[in-house]
Amino acid sequence: MGRVQGKVALITGGASGIGLSTARLMAREGAKVVIADYNVNGANEAAAAIRDSGGEAVGLFLDASKEASIKEAVEFTVKQYGMITVLFNNVGLTDLQKDLDVVNIDLVEWDRLMNVNAKSVLLGSRFAIPHMVKAGGGSIVNTASMAGFAGDSVRSAYGASKAAVVNLTKYTAAQYGKDNIRCNAVAPGLILTPAAKTSMPQAVLDIFEKYNALPYHGEADDIGYTVLFLASDESKFITGQTIQVEGGHYMANPSISDFNQYLAQFQQ
Template identity: 75%
Template sequence: MGRVMDKVALVTGGASGIGLSSALLLAKEGAKVVIADFNVDGAKAAAQDIKSRGGEAVGIFLDAGDENSIKEAIKFTVKQFGTINVLYNNVGSTNLKKDLDVVNMDLDEWDRLMNLNLKSVLLGTRFAIPHMIKAGGGSIINTASMAGFFSDSIRSAYGASKAGVVILTKYIATQYGKNKIRCNAVAPGLILTPAAKNNMTPEVLDIFAKFNALPYHGEPEDIGNTVVFLASDESKFITGQTIQVEGGHYIANPSIADFEDYMKK
């Protein structure tokens, strides 16, 4: 307990899944949390849950595709709690019916994802940094993705936007490190969020499990615990890094699982 005691944290996309788990864990460890989400009712419900456990939290509306909405979220956080020490840029999205291969993708979807997944990180950071400088430093955490490191048959725009998050994280860390502002990212693999559970059949989950080094899938808390670590002073000498939290899914020769099956025959 108390790993981020009295730090002020803004979590975007915090009404569900990874963002919700991160907000709950930050509050459990002593942070004052602003939960910002397009689903404002979900954000307020999450904040109420934290308060019922003795923590401090507020839920607000956020449209991460709108510059002014992001600016207002930062402004609200500082007005509510006096400063901002931790910014978790977590919002991300894709549309698998539109985000296809490079020939067939919807170009409007490309623009939407670059704005929502990448520009929102830039803007949140841009508006938070002046306050963090006044506070004597801070920690910025971005949600990247393993899609930013490895390609797929679809999700071209999503992967490109998340690769952008990875390199933008390094630029922020380089440019503002002397101000005691750290910037790191987390790249989740398959995480069993409610959305993943609702949209993936057991057969699809089995395919993913086949290629994991570990014999289980990730849970939202696996990302949340990483976020708490990066928000805390325990990680004070870590910056510009993207921590891959993916159960070893990508560490081996991609043919090894099939080769092991072959050897068993």
């Protein structure tokens, strides 16, 4: 207990999935938490549940596509709790019907994903950093993705936006490290959030698991605990890094699973 005691955290996209897991863990470990989400009812319900468990949290509406809304979320956090020392830039969007290969991608969708997935990270940091400087420092954690490290058949905009988050993380860390502000990112693989469980066919889940080094998928808490570590003073000498939490999906030669199946026929 108390790993982030006394810290004030703004968590965007905090009403469900990875954001909700992180909010619960942060509050349990002593942080005061603002849960900001487009789904304001979900944010308020999550905050109420945290308060019922003895933590301190409030919900807030956030439209991560709007600069003014992001600024308001930061200012609300400071007004509510006197400062902001942790920012978890977690909002991210994708649409497999429109985010296609580079020839067929919907360009409106390209702009939308770049605005929400990358620009919102920039803006969250832009508005939070001056307050962190006043507070004597802070930790920014950005949600990237394993999609930012390799190509895919679709999701061109999503992958490009998450690659931008990886590099923006480095730039932010380099520019504000002397102000005692750290900036890191977490890159999830396929995580079994409620949305993933309901929207992804079992066949797709099986394909991803086949190429994991581990024999299972990740859970939201696997990311939440990583963010908690990066927000805490336990990681005080880590900055500019992106931690890939993806079960070793990209760790080995991608053909290893098929090659092992090939070898197995000679061992029978």
